[in-house]
Amino acid sequence: MLQFPELWMNTISLGERIANELRLKILENSIKPGEVLSENQIAQLYGTSRSPVRDAMKALSNDGLIHLERMGAVVLGLSQKDVQELYDIREMIENFAQQRVSRKDMSTVLHSLCLTIDQMELAARYDMHSNFAYYDLTFHETIIRHARHQRILNLWNGMRPLIMAIILVTTEDVFAHGTEHTEWVIDKHRKIVRAMQTGTSETIEKSVGRYFDDSKRTLNKSFPLRIDEGRA
Amino acid sequence: MLQFPELWMNTISLGERIANELRLKILENSIKPGEVLSENQIAQLYGTSRSPVRDAMKALSNDGLIHLERMGAVVLGLSQKDVQELYDIREMIENFAQQRVSRKDMSTVLHSLCLTIDQMELAARYDMHSNFAYYDLTFHETIIRHARHQRILNLWNGMRPLIMAIILVTTEDVFAHGTEHTEWVIDKHRKIVRAMQTGTSETIEKSVGRYFDDSKRTLNKSFPLRIDEGRA
DNA sequence: GTTAATTAACTTGTCGACAAGTGTACTTGG
DNA sequence: CCAAGTACACTTGTCGACAAGTTAATTAAC
Structure with a gap:
């Protein structure tokens, strides 16, 4: 357990x-x-x-x-559909945040993000699961923080504990699939940074879309099938 | 009071x-x-x-x-900036919802929306302020409900009480500006319905954008200036 | 007069208790 | 055997109390 x-x-x-x-x-x-x-x-x-x-x-x-x-x-539990929906929201929020960040000076943000990714690399090499999960969360939180939008941050904080728990659980599976999978996760984050660097509004939107589409697919594998009973 | x-x-x-x-x-x-x-x-x-x-x-x-x-x-109170940000979120949510609704059979939704608008008309004619506010809220909630997205609905429910209070306060000002202002508000809602009927993804996005831009402007008038002190 | 220590009045987090309400199981009557 | 009524166990919403911790003021020392 x-x-x-x-x-x-x-x-x-x-x-x-x-x-x-x-x-x-x-x-x-x-x-x-x-x-x-x-x-x-x-x-x-x-x-x-x-x-x-x-x-x-x-x-x-x-x-x-x-x-x-x-x-x-x-x-109620968390069905696959629930996770999909939750990540719809994450996509919405992060797209909003990245668009906003990209209209400002990004030097400090990008610096933080690169550091965080390196921390993920380190955590991956030394098999520190919860650290890996922590820096994954930190990466996205950094972007959202730098958007300087109180209400968006509020939204994020509201779902933060749940996302934290989800990442914690799924990270176990990521490590179970060996080094190439952790590398793949890390690379996804690098791609986001690249899109932000060079990015117009559209490329960022596509980049975020790709990221969360990939995440959703992985999550579906991580979470065992669960019957989605209709909710009130 | x-x-x-x-x-x-x-x-x-x-x-x-x-x-x-x-x-x-x-x-x-x-x-x-x-x-x-x-x-x-x-x-x-x-x-x-x-x-x-x-x-x-x-x-x-x-x-x-x-x-x-x-x-x-x-x-902390609610500064103009806070209201702007809150309505950024509303725009985001409702854009998402309308896009989703527009990809389904809209007949029942549009029916409900038209009914609700007529209720607004009635409330306006008989000077029933809180009813007017109530149906305004109902209009948007109807759209969101029909998007059939549990997590979006969750988000909405989370900010519902605050929005309820804001609409309640601002509706007073709307009525204070006479019939042409209530008519203007009602017309804004009709425009949304029209955009949903005829709408592609882009026209809906623009329609929603226009609606909330207008709302933000009105809100700035309703809410007295307030110093926005930096928050932690 | 200034600074440090102590007290005193608050604050929140947590606890156990009570009342009002709900669902279940049992009894009682047919 | 089945139905209606009743009692019981269990639930939540609310309450008042206490301890641990924080802030401010008052006192004491220099």
């Missing part, structure tokens, strides 16, 4: 910790769609009171992983 | 009610940027315990109206 890296737990809040744990469990199918979670149950499981659990449930509901009902929260 | 329509309060949760009230107060500048709110203070003000206030604070933080700090939540 995949554990959440203690290093990423900058958040001291118990609620966030519980949310992170539950997220992983749901993504790993350790908690299965259709199950019903109650606040008492989870609180007892983690040996806490209901207050932090309540926060965690809200977070998971915001992620779309569970649905809060009048009695109990039913687990 | 503008009150929140009791009719819209489908939500029975005390936390949501408090959030709605506070949102309006912040938007009306009755609670000013820079002020520091404490949970105890608000709880006492509304005669409740801290639990629902806590929820409300989280909601307001998600809206970007306040910033939760270690001690107290500092009020």
